[in-house]
Amino acid sequence: MNCAALKEKLAAVPEALVSETDYARKGFALEVQVSPQQLVAAVSVLDAEGFFLEAITGVDWLGEQAALRKEAEAKSAAEAKAQAAAAAAAGEELPTAEPPAEQGELPEDELEAVYDFNHYESLCRVTLRTRLPRSKPEVPTISPIYPGANWHERETHDFFGIIFVGHPCLEPLLLPEDADYHPLLKDFRP
Amino acid sequence: MSAFAQSQANETFVLNLGPQHPATHGVLRVKLTMDGEYIVEAEPVLGYIHRMHEKMGENRTWAQFLPNTGRMDYLHALAFNHGYVAVVERAAGIEVPERAEYLRVITTELNRVSSHLLWFGAFILDLGGFSPLLYAFDDREHILDLLESVTGSRLTYCYFRFGGVYNDIDDNFATGARAFIKRLRGRMPMYHKLVTKNIILMKRLQEVGPISAEMCRKYGATGPVCRGSGINFDVRRHEPYSIYPEFDFEVPVYEQGDSMARYMVRMDEMEQSLRIVEQALDKLPEGPVMAEKVPKILKPPKGDYYHAVETARGSFGVRVVSDGSNTPYRLKLRSPTFSNLSLFGEACRGMLLPDALALMGSLDLVIPEIDR
Numbered sequence: 001m002n003c004a005a006l007k008e009k010l011a012a013v014p015e016a017l018v019s020e021t022d023y024a025r026k027g028f029a030l031e032v033q034v035s036p037q038q039l040v041a042a043v044s045v046l047d048a049e050g051f052f053l054e055a056i057t058g059v060d061w062l063g064e065q066a067a068l069r070k071e072a073e074a075k076s077a078a079e080a081k082a083q084a085a086a087a088a089a090a091g092e093e094l095p096t097a098e099p100p101a102e103q104g105e106l107p108e109d110e111l112e113a114v115y116d117f118n119h120y121e122s123l124c125r126v127t128l129r130t131r132l133p134r135s136k137p138e139v140p141t142i143s144p145i146y147p148g149a150n151w152h153e154r155e156t157h158d159f160f161g162i163i164f165v166g167h168p169c170l171e172p173l174l175l176p177e178d179a180d181y182h183p184l185l186k187d188f189r190p
Numbered sequence: 191m192s193a194f195a196q197s198q199a200n201e202t203f204v205l206n207l208g209p210q211h212p213a214t215h216g217v218l219r220v221k222l223t224m225d226g227e228y229i230v231e232a233e234p235v236l237g238y239i240h241r242m243h244e245k246m247g248e249n250r251t252w253a254q255f256l257p258n259t260g261r262m263d264y265l266h267a268l269a270f271n272h273g274y275v276a277v278v279e280r281a282a283g284i285e286v287p288e289r290a291e292y293l294r295v296i297t298t299e300l301n302r303v304s305s306h307l308l309w310f311g312a313f314i315l316d317l318g319g320f321s322p323l324l325y326a327f328d329d330r331e332h333i334l335d336l337l338e339s340v341t342g343s344r345l346t347y348c349y350f351r352f353g354g355v356y357n358d359i360d361d362n363f364a365t366g367a368r369a370f371i372k373r374l375r376g377r378m379p380m381y382h383k384l385v386t387k388n389i390i391l392m393k394r395l396q397e398v399g400p401i402s403a404e405m406c407r408k409y410g411a412t413g414p415v416c417r418g419s420g421i422n423f424d425v426r427r428h429e430p431y432s433i434y435p436e437f438d439f440e441v442p443v444y445e446q447g448d449s450m451a452r453y454m455v456r457m458d459e460m461e462q463s464l465r466i467v468e469q470a471l472d473k474l475p476e477g478p479v480m481a482e483k484v485p486k487i488l489k490p491p492k493g494d495y496y497h498a499v500e501t502a503r504g505s506f507g508v509r510v511v512s513d514g515s516n517t518p519y520r521l522k523l524r525s526p527t528f529s530n531l532s533l534f535g536e537a538c539r540g541m542l543l544p545d546a547l548a549l550m551g552s553l554d555l556v557i558p559e560i561d562r
Contacts, residue, residue: 027496055524148409174237
């Protein structure tokens with residue numbers, strides 16, 4: 001098993017974005033972005049290569065879209081300012097400022113499910129990521145492929161409310177059995 | 191088949207093991223469906239000591255989380271210290287002085303021996319032998335004294351800092367550590383004579399609770415559990431960190447996959463840890479124990495970072511997501527026993543209850559680390 005061959009196999013999964021990362025800097029060698037529909041296909045590739053599942057977790061990207069827009073606005077404002085300064089320096093007439101483009105509603109923020117895989121024989125940690133809309137965070141379960149994923153998925157469901165479709169028993173694992181809250185969501189208030 | 195035999199065949203009952211049972215080492219509950227003395231199904235119930243360390247990490251600064259790392263795996267706290275400081279050092283690009291790395295390895299390995307000694311005593315206690323526990327605690331006490339002299343605490347260590355360690359060792363520590371190595375080496379043959387070669391122990395462990403290599407892979411088992419099933423996987427060798435590549439040590443691997451194999455792996459590991467400590471004490475360089483330019487307020491660059499270390503129970507991984515601020519955006523703690531225990535349900539199916547307890551003991555469970 002080597003990382004380069006694996007990269008090709010993973011890239012063959014439809015819509016998968018595979019990138020190599022600097023292991024010494026990041027701690028993982030391959031980063032794979034897949035759509036929730038293609039997750040099972042990507043995990044099957046890793047299973048066939050003899051990988052084991054290290055962990056499953058989530059990240060809540062609440063406020064990411066607003067931050068991205070703010071960043072883009074700041075960038076375009078800076079550009080306009082630079083243009084105006086250049087024009088003033090050249091003694092030209094100032095271009096009339098364009099009204100800022102009307103921006104639609106913000107796209108929905110997302111939850112990210114992160115899967116870490118590692119190999120017993122060769123050093124190639126693979127991080128698999130999939131993005132889910134916050135209002136309907138559904139992703140197929142991988143517990144039929146890796147029975148060990150059962151608990152990891154239950155834990156992620158506890159903390160983030162991500163629904164693993166097809167999971168045999170998606171009940172609270174670490175939280176109390178009647179817990180209906182998800183503490184690691186960024187808008188969680190106890 | 192007579193009516194009596196038929197009703198017997200269909201009769202199962204539910205037995206609650208724990209959460210306050212001595213064999214579950216803390217507050218683990220296992221819901222057992224039994225057919226007489228045989229286990230039909232076992233379902234571990236977790237969460238009795240869940241404290242949500244991951245959430246705590248999100249609302250304090252990077253450095254303020256350090257004491258938490260000593261309170262998950264209370265038997266090998268220094269390895270958890272190491273995993274966390276290593277990932278933050280990786281994220282923030284902090285260089286660690288060589289002497290500090292040596293001190294980290296020396297203390298972590300001593301801590302590993304103390305963890306294995308406690309497991310040894312408690313495991314034999316699970317199997318019904320009381321006195322080895324007293325011997326093991328006697329030895330472990332020496333390590334606790336040594337570590338107390340340098341770290342200031344006996345169990346929930348918080349000794350590592352970003353960029354080094356907080357206290358240097360003195361000559362007394364070095365002499366004490368060497369004396370302890372000599373002492374334990376003298377005691378190991380006694381342990382083997384007294385316990386390992388004991389016919390009752392052999393009958394209780396050999397061919398009991400087999401775990402195949404494939405099962406380890408499917409459940410993500412690491413540490414002595416996978417090494418007892420013939421998988422040569424040790425994070426210290428597999429993705430070397432700190433200064434482990436400089437030391438000469440072996441990774442004990444046994445092929446049988448039974449409880450005896452896991453027992454033997456840990457017994458052999460103690461000797462390997464002693465070898466590492468001995469070499470580290472010999473080679474210990476002079477110099478500072480803290481990096482000079484570690485910013486007071488740490489703000490690692492945006493992105494996510496992973497670092498794994500080998501604890502006494504397997505691979506402990508920390509994934510941090512930084513948004514460039516002085517608190518972690520997300521902190522994921524991958525604890526080894528969580529994965530190791532998840533295979534218990536499948537592994538103990540059809541076993542006798544006392545055999546399942548032997549299997550559970552051989553997994554070396556530490557509940558606060560599973561529940562986090």
